[in-house]
Amino acid sequence: MTTEILLFKNINILPELFLGISLLYLVLYGTFLSMNKNFPLIVNSCVFLGILILLMTSFLLVNDSLDVLESTILNNTINNDFLSLTSKLIISITSSFCLLMMYTHLNHQKINQFEYILLFLFSILGLFLLCSSNDLLTSYLAIELQSLSFYVLASFKKNSTFSVDAGIKYFILGAFASSLFLFGSSLIYGVTGTINFSDFKDLFFWIFPGSILGLSNLEQYYENQDQDILLLALLEKFSNSQDKLLSQYDGDVLRYEIDNTKLYENSVYNYEKIYIYSLITSTVIDSMHSILTTSNNQSSLTYEQLYYLGEWLYFLQFSGDTMIYHLLNSYYLVCDNTNDFIEKGTFDEKNRFELTRWFFGSFSFLIAGCVKQNDFQDLHVLESSLDTNLLQIGLTFILISLFFKLAIAPFHIWSPDVYEGSPTSSTFFFAIVPKLGLFVLLIRIFYGSFYGLIDNWRYLCVLVAIVSIIVGSFGGLEQRKLKTLLAYSSISHMGYSLIAFNSGTFEGIQMLLSYLIVYVFSGLCIWSIFIIARLKNNHSLLKHNKDLTDLVLLNKTNKMLALFFTISLFSVAGFPPMIGFLVKVGIFLTAIESSMYFLALISILCSVVATFYYIRIIKIMYFEKVIVGKLYYPITSNKGIIISLLFISLIFLFINPTLIILITHKLSLLILN
Amino acid sequence: MIINFLFYFFSFILILSSLMVIVVQNAVHSVLFLVLSFISSASLLFLLECEFVALLFIMIYVGAIAVLFLFVVMMLDVKTLTVKKDILKYFPFGSFIGIIFLTEIFLVVSDTFKTNPYIGSSLFNYYTNWLDKVDSLTELESIGQLLYTHYVLQFLIAGNILLLSVIGAVSLTINTSHTAKKQIIFKQLSRTYKNVLIV
Numbered sequence: 065m066t067t068e069i070l071l072f073k074n075i076n077i078l079p080e081l082f083l084g085i086s087l088l089y090l091v092l093y094g095t096f097l098s099m100n101k102n103f104p105l106i107v108n109s110c111v112f113l114g115i116l117i118l119l120m121t122s123f124l125l126v127n128d129s130l131d132v133l134e135s136t137i138l139n140n141t142i143n144n145d146f147l148s149l150t151s152k153l154i155i156s157i158t159s160s161f162c163l164l165m166m167y168t169h170l171n172h173q174k175i176n177q178f179e180y181i182l183l184f185l186f187s188i189l190g191l192f193l194l195c196s197s198n199d200l201l202t203s204y205l206a207i208e209l210q211s212l213s214f215y216v217l218a219s220f221k222k223n224s225t226f227s228v229d230a231g232i233k234y235f236i237l238g239a240f241a242s243s244l245f246l247f248g249s250s251l252i253y254g255v256t257g258t259i260n261f262s263d264f265k266d267l268f269f270w271i272f273p274g275s276i277l278g279l280s281n282l283e284q285y286y287e288n289q290d291q292d293i294l295l296l297a298l299l300e301k302f303s304n305s306q307d308k309l310l311s312q313y314d315g316d317v318l319r320y321e322i323d324n325t326k327l328y329e330n331s332v333y334n335y336e337k338i339y340i341y342s343l344i345t346s347t348v349i350d351s352m353h354s355i356l357t358t359s360n361n362q363s364s365l366t367y368e369q370l371y372y373l374g375e376w377l378y379f380l381q382f383s384g385d386t387m388i389y390h391l392l393n394s395y396y397l398v399c400d401n402t403n404d405f406i407e408k409g410t411f412d413e414k415n416r417f418e419l420t421r422w423f424f425g426s427f428s429f430l431i432a433g434c435v436k437q438n439d440f441q442d443l444h445v446l447e448s449s450l451d452t453n454l455l456q457i458g459l460t461f462i463l464i465s466l467f468f469k470l471a472i473a474p475f476h477i478w479s480p481d482v483y484e485g486s487p488t489s490s491t492f493f494f495a496i497v498p499k500l501g502l503f504v505l506l507i508r509i510f511y512g513s514f515y516g517l518i519d520n521w522r523y524l525c526v527l528v529a530i531v532s533i534i535v536g537s538f539g540g541l542e543q544r545k546l547k548t549l550l551a552y553s554s555i556s557h558m559g560y561s562l563i564a565f566n567s568g569t570f571e572g573i574q575m576l577l578s579y580l581i582v583y584v585f586s587g588l589c590i591w592s593i594f595i596i597a598r599l600k601n602n603h604s605l606l607k608h609n610k611d612l613t614d615l616v617l618l619n620k621t622n623k624m625l626a627l628f629f630t631i632s633l634f635s636v637a638g639f640p641p642m643i644g645f646l647v648k649v650g651i652f653l654t655a656i657e658s659s660m661y662f663l664a665l666i667s668i669l670c671s672v673v674a675t676f677y678y679i680r681i682i683k684i685m686y687f688e689k690v691i692v693g694k695l696y697y698p699i700t701s702n703k704g705i706i707i708s709l710l711f712i713s714l715i716f717l718f719i720n721p722t723l724i725i726l727i728t729h730k731l732s733l734l735i736l737n
Numbered sequence: 738m739i740i741n742f743l744f745y746f747f748s749f750i751l752i753l754s755s756l757m758v759i760v761v762q763n764a765v766h767s768v769l770f771l772v773l774s775f776i777s778s779a780s781l782l783f784l785l786e787c788e789f790v791a792l793l794f795i796m797i798y799v800g801a802i803a804v805l806f807l808f809v810v811m812m813l814d815v816k817t818l819t820v821k822k823d824i825l826k827y828f829p830f831g832s833f834i835g836i837i838f839l840t841e842i843f844l845v846v847s848d849t850f851k852t853n854p855y856i857g858s859s860l861f862n863y864y865t866n867w868l869d870k871v872d873s874l875t876e877l878e879s880i881g882q883l884l885y886t887h888y889v890l891q892f893l894i895a896g897n898i899l900l901l902s903v904i905g906a907v908s909l910t911i912n913t914s915h916t917a918k919k920q921i922i923f924k925q926l927s928r929t930y931k932n933v934l935i936v
Binding site for chain 2: 077084087088091138139141142177179180182183186189193201202205206208209212213215216219220222
């Protein structure tokens with residue numbers, strides 16, 4: 065592999081480079097202007113600069129021509145395929161919406177520091193790198209970049225105890241999750257010797273494809289593969305092929321193996337090799353047996369084949385393998401008519417050929433019987449050659465750390481507290497945007513590279529999905545704060561996405577991505593309404609923790625806002641005339657199609673339960689008879705336009721879901737490159 | 738020749754200083770001997786041409802951890818006690834544990850390191866490090882060359898993370914308003930168990 069440095073061919077990461085460099089300029093801008101005493105509201109100009117930077121980045125992303133350039137660049141560490149491009153585009157557009165929505169809120173919260181926007185952009189840079197990372201190191205660094213800025217964003221309101229509390233909680237649990245990720249990656253590196261996702265794919269998708277040995281092309285293995293794999297290939301060929309005979313080429317390979325094997329005492333590697341040899345021998349003998357029984361003619365074996373097999377058995381005789389001795393002994397005990405021969409001779413150079421003939425004349429019958437008795441069909445050949453247990457532990461650690469970051473149920477305890485305590489503008493951001501990037505990483509790791517081991521990681525995912533849906537649905541019932549309720553809602557939504565994630569099909573990926581996109585847009589709608597509906601209350605100017613009862617007079621003060629809030633809540637709950645219904649049905653259908661009936665049943669029932677707390681908000685807004693309540697300030701027209709756009713998209717996508725379905729279809733087909 | 742001499746010299750210092758760490762009465766002196774043992778082990782690594790690991794040793798253990806120890810020990814103001822009469826009391830048990838560990842180490846070493854089975858036969862080949870004779874690139878150089886070419890993007894991201902942490906720390910600790918939460922030592926010291934709200 066030639067080393068590559070930052071050259072013009074790596075222009076694919078131009079959006080990230082642009083974002084990073086403009087970040088540095090923003091640092092300079094903010095530093096010089098914040099020293100000027102006459103500039104009162106620096107955060108306003110920084111917000112608009114941030115929006116400008118994000119829009120220019122998305123312009124660069126749109127103009128990225130993937131057809132011309134290579135998708136993997138910088139020594140395979142960055143993979144700029146269609147998936148990363150689309151998710152980056154969605155992330156940048158969504159976060160520019162976030163910035164646009166939050167800037168008056170920042171003014172009212174008296175957050176007047178340019179660092180806020182800077183941290184925001186840093187986390188977006190981290191998400192960009194996360195979407196396109198193609199090895200464990202880059203993805204770890206991207207996660208760190210993203211979550212470090214989140215910790216600071218959570219604790220940014222320094223005069224609030226809740227905010228500081230949330231920041232510390234987020235920091236400790238996030239650091240814990242990152243350390244789990246590192247531990248899992250180090251285990252995986254220890255087992256495989258690589259950290260690159262493409263190499264994982266080569267290893268576990270093509271060479272060791274899980275429990276199945278897809279060895280159609282033996283020539284390839286003969287030429288350039290490891291010896292163990294070669295032996296496995298031979299074994300597979302013997303047990304599968306029609307004629308069940310050794311060719312000249314196979315024999316040469318075997319002979320080469322025998323000549324090159326040196327035996328040391330107590331060597332585990334060697335023991336494994338002998339084990340594989342013995343497996344091959346028994347399979348060969350089995351095939352010989354079948355030939356002999358069918359044709360009853362010993363001369364159907366050629367001289368060369370017999371020669372190689374004799375060589376083989378000669379080797380095994382001196383290998384000191386206990387299993388072979390066991391087989392031999394069992395044979396000796398049974399076979400009476402050859403007793404005299406055994407008494408006479410040993411296996412030495414002279415009578416090797418005769419021995420070979422003798423072996424295949426009668427020995428094969430009995431060995432075949434032994435093989436049948438020991439049930440050799442269930443031999444775990446892979447486990448003897450590649451230790452997947454350690455790999456599974458590493459993968460489980462990575463899964464758990466990413467679940468921590470995504471706040472999926474057994475690892476969700478931090479999320480309601482942190483969402484409640486942090487400033488609303490920060491919560492707005494990290495409730496919506498990072499989920500997409502983290503799921504892209506999950507897809508890259510578990511679909512792109514470890515798809516061969518799907519049977520192993522799927523169990524954990526299914527369990528976690530069930531727990532997450534149950535916790536998200538039942539935990540939200542008790543909540544009286546809107547932010548906590550939305551946190552529980554996001555937990556259950558992550559559970560639904562996880563159902564689609566562990567279906568293991570292209571439709572599952574498609575549904576996962578479309579669900580996430582819809583989640584992002586409807587979440588954007590809900591949180592925008594939440595953040596711009598400002599209470600007319602002098603005392604709680606700085607406090608923005610809305611109770612559910614604060615929404616009582618929203619319908620009276622701002623009818624359209626209440627209507628939009630209702631409709632987007634319906635969409636999140638999964639009611640028919642909105643896009644939320646279609647994607648949720650799609651998720652249930654994928655679960656049923658991949659035979660996860662129990663999971664589908666539980667998630668449908670919990671979805672009904674979760675509808676309760678969405679509808680309760682609507683009931684509070686429309687059907688409460690109150691005399692005293694809090695009124696709301698009117699909203700500005702540009703925010704009204706954005707809210708209307710988001711709202712219309714929710715209904716328009718239901719009428720014409722082709723847009724989202726087509727994009728996600730293309731994404732799902734291009735995942736494996 | 739001189740390398741051998743230096744090796745024995747530093748090993749001697751290492752053993753002596755690590756012995757002094759546990760023998761010496763004053764805690765500050767003990768930490769200083771710990772620093773000395775770190776430095777001598779780092780120089781041993783230098784002699785073995787593991788420059789990067791040696792520098793990491795000095796940077797992390799001496800620069801960060803040992804200095805932290807030193808600060809803590811100096812702040813705690815530990816009284817020096819005379820433990821001479823206890824030495825005889827703990828000697829049997831201590832020597833017992835020491836002998837057990839010694840035998841374990843011997844067993845592990847004798848199990849792990851083996852003589853070459855091919856010694857004396859024609860298959861035996863002598864080890865010659867041809868790379869040393871042809872091309873001598875030190876460890877630091879090779880790591881640096883890899884870091885600035887192969888892992889340039891990761892290096893940039895790490896730089897960004899450092900910048901982010903600086904900005905985050907500054908923005909969290911800078912005092913712009915008087916309402917920000919900060920430590921009031923008097924309040925903290927006068928806090929007792931009874932007047933704390935327990936949730």
